[in-house]
Amino acid sequence: MKENQQSLLLQSIPRFPPPKGVKLSYGTAGFRADASLLESTMFRVGILAALRSLKTGSVIGLMITASHNQVSDNGVKVADPSGGMLTQDWEPFADDIANAPDPHSLLQLIIEFAKKEEIGFEGRQPAEVLLGRDTRPSGEALLDAAKQLNSGGTHTPIGFGLVHHIAIHSSVICLFNFYLGITSVVGAIATDMGVVTTPQLHWMVRARNRGMETSESSYFHQLSSSFRCLMDLKPEERKNNGDDDKLVVDGADGVGGEKLQQFKKTLTGLCIEVRNQGDGMLNEGVGADYVQKEKVAPRGFGPADVGLRCASLDGDADRLVYFSVTSNENNKIELVDGDKILSLFAFFIKEQLSILNEGEGEKENGSYQARLGVVQTAYANGASTDYLKEMGLEVVLTLTGVKYLHEKAAEFDIGIYFEANGHGTILFSEAFLSWLEVTHKTLLSTSEGSAKQKAASRLLAVSQLINQAVGDALSGVLLVEVILQYMGWSVHRWNELYHDLPSRQLKVKVVDRSAVVTTNAETVAVRPIGIQEAINAEIAKYPQGRCFIRPSGTEDVVRVYAEATTQDAADALASSVARLVDQCLGSGTA
Numbered sequence: 147m148k149e150n151q152q153s154l155l156l157q158s159i160p161r162f163p164p165p166k167g168v169k170l171s172y173g174t175a176g177f178r179a180d181a182s183l184l185e186s187t188m189f190r191v192g193i194l195a196a197l198r199s200l201k202t203g204s205v206i207g208l209m210i211t212a213s214h215n216q217v218s219d220n221g222v223k224v225a226d227p228s229g230g231m232l233t234q235d236w237e238p239f240a241d242d243i244a245n246a247p248d249p250h251s252l253l254q255l256i257i258e259f260a261k262k263e264e265i266g267f268e269g270r271q272p273a274e275v276l277l278g279r280d281t282r283p284s285g286e287a288l289l290d291a292a293k294q295l296n297s298g299g300t301h302t303p304i305g306f307g308l309v310h311h312i313a314i315h316s317s318v319i320c321l322f323n324f325y326l327g328i329t330s331v332v333g334a335i336a337t338d339m340g341v342v343t344t345p346q347l348h349w350m351v352r353a354r355n356r357g358m359e360t361s362e363s364s365y366f367h368q369l370s371s372s373f374r375c376l377m378d379l380k381p382e383e384r385k386n387n388g389d390d391d392k393l394v395v396d397g398a399d400g401v402g403g404e405k406l407q408q409f410k411k412t413l414t415g416l417c418i419e420v421r422n423q424g425d426g427m428l429n430e431g432v433g434a435d436y437v438q439k440e441k442v443a444p445r446g447f448g449p450a451d452v453g454l455r456c457a458s459l460d461g462d463a464d465r466l467v468y469f470s471v472t473s474n475e476n477n478k479i480e481l482v483d484g485d486k487i488l489s490l491f492a493f494f495i496k497e498q499l500s501i502l503n504e505g506e507g508e509k510e511n512g513s514y515q516a517r518l519g520v521v522q523t524a525y526a527n528g529a530s531t532d533y534l535k536e537m538g539l540e541v542v543l544t545l546t547g548v549k550y551l552h553e554k555a556a557e558f559d560i561g562i563y564f565e566a567n568g569h570g571t572i573l574f575s576e577a578f579l580s581w582l583e584v585t586h587k588t589l590l591s592t593s594e595g596s597a598k599q600k601a602a603s604r605l606l607a608v609s610q611l612i613n614q615a616v617g618d619a620l621s622g623v624l625l626v627e628v629i630l631q632y633m634g635w636s637v638h639r640w641n642e643l644y645h646d647l648p649s650r651q652l653k654v655k656v657v658d659r660s661a662v663v664t665t666n667a668e669t670v671a672v673r674p675i676g677i678q679e680a681i682n683a684e685i686a687k688y689p690q691g692r693c694f695i696r697p698s699g700t701e702d703v704v705r706v707y708a709e710a711t712t713q714d715a716a717d718a719l720a721s722s723v724a725r726l727v728d729q730c731l732g733s734g735t736a
């Protein structure tokens with residue numbers, strides 16, 4: 147590393163000492179903590195992103211969000227050139243630099259890592275990073291702070307790279323720190339994309355690295371035109387419904403509600419009412435995480451909504467669940483979770499593939515036996531896994547965290563992944579898409595309007611509508627809606643695809659959640675020693691009981707998941723295991 151680069155880093159590093167007594171870890175969704183603890187992390191992740199951009203010769207993304215966490219938390223995740231999550235090989239470096247105790251050790255870490263990764267600092271291409279943030283109020287406060295700092299001349303970007311807009315977060319952190327971090331790498335450029343959903347930022351990074359336009363309007367245009375195409379391909383007898391069949395969406399008082407409100411104006415054939423658009427407290431009694439875990443209607447929904455088709459987004463709009471309010475009391479709902487969304491998508495895709503391959507048999511060059519697979523985690527309801535297997539699909543289980551599911555799904559020609567909480571998408575391989583495009587063209591010229599041509603057209607439109615970078619609640623909602631219209635299904639009919647086994651999820655606050663170590667796709671706890679045997683003894687008390695514990699990667703808790711044949715049994719199993727965890731590791735406040 148050249149001297150000018152070292153001195154540039156040394157100028158800024160001492161300004162951001164790490165918080166004392168806190169160990170930060172790049173978990174399933176990047177770094178997440180109380181916003182007040184993240185000042186140095188933001189700065190350091192800025193450096194990491196610039197290095198990643200130099201290493202890959204591509205644009206990298208940084209998203210400031212804590213998703214479904216309470217409003218006082220914040221976080222940051224890195225989007226790799228493909229638009230996916232940061233490569234897992236770099237996570238230890240992220241942990242190391244976030245926790246480096248002093249300027250000297252941080253600089254040494256950077257020098258050694260850059261050497262090991264053979265990162266050239268004076269290459270032809272400067273580092274470039276796209277920044278995005280959700281609607282957390284801390285973001286706005288810092289925007290002002292940044293502007294003041296900038297006009298006050300305490301930092302000058304000249305010679306450090308060009309920053310188009312600078313925005314920041316919580317009492318002097320976030321984007322400004324990113325900005326300083328990124329521009330501590332010679333020549334680096336940071337471009338602020340403003341307030342966006344997490345999937346929008348990931349989509350933008352992917353688009354940019356494929357030479358496409360990155361604006362929000364191009365994102366919305368892609369979604370609305372592929373949605374329109376799918377609507378036009380509905381069976382004739384289903385073409386007239388839609389407008390009188392309203393969908394009500396809970397926006398979690400976050401960025402997704404705002405964006406959907408703006409976007410819905412451009413959609414025809416779909417009537418959407420958005421509630422919780424940002425006037426209330428972010429994620430408080432609202433949002434996909436709340437609805438899925440508590441199994442009750444969010445704030446703003448009640449008896450007047452009984453029977454309506456409703457959906458809920460999470461705080462950064464990368465999760466989606468559906469529900470309908472079932473009774474006038476207790477805000478009870480019928481939950482249609484990520485597993486059911488996965489099942490609906492799998493059902494539709496499988497049907498289109500079989501139309502496309504009908505009668506092709508073993509003919510040479512004719513059909514392409516696309517490998518269709520689905521990916522779930524241990525949190526998937528057991529009934530969904532059985533249903534998917536009965537459909538003849540390959541089902542793979544991975545660790546919790548979309549990076550694991552995404553990686554597995556990418557091994558299929560069409561890989562569909564969903565977490566039960568509603569995060570998921572459909573990935574299409576390049577090889578399959580090339581074949582599909584050629585086939586579609588041929589079908590257009592030989593048999594336009596045929597069932598096969600329409601099936602090919604639908605699959606192509608799905609690959610455009612569904613976000614190929616990460617799970618995206620906005621594109622997900624459009625695909626669900628168009629499939630329901632295609633099938634002529636109500637939310638209730640959809641929910642009848644299979645019946646969920648009753649389940650319960652609890653969280654337990656413990657002194658040190660890393661004391662829980664798991665194996666076997668997180669279904670078995672190997673530490674603390676003896677706890678699994680105690681859990682097994684509880685499970686044995688319930689017919690078809692299933693239960694596991696794991697440390698959360700995003701909250702300071704140990705999660706307990708239980709399934710059984712009745713709700714009372716699932717509740718009792720979860721509570722007794724939560725007590726075990728509390729006795730073994732707890733601070734007593736569940």
Ligand SMILES: CC(=O)N[C@H]1[C@@H](OP(=O)(O)O)O[C@H](CO)[C@@H](O)[C@@H]1O
Pocket residue numbers: 174175213525546547548565567569697698699700701705
């Ligand atoms: C049980 C559960 O819903 N866990 C969620 C949650 O992770 P935890 O590591 O469980 O806190 O947040 C992750 C990021 O959004 C998501 O990938 C994951 O599925």
Ligand SMILES: [Mg+2]
Pocket residue numbers: 213214460461462463464465
């Ligand atoms: Mg989220």
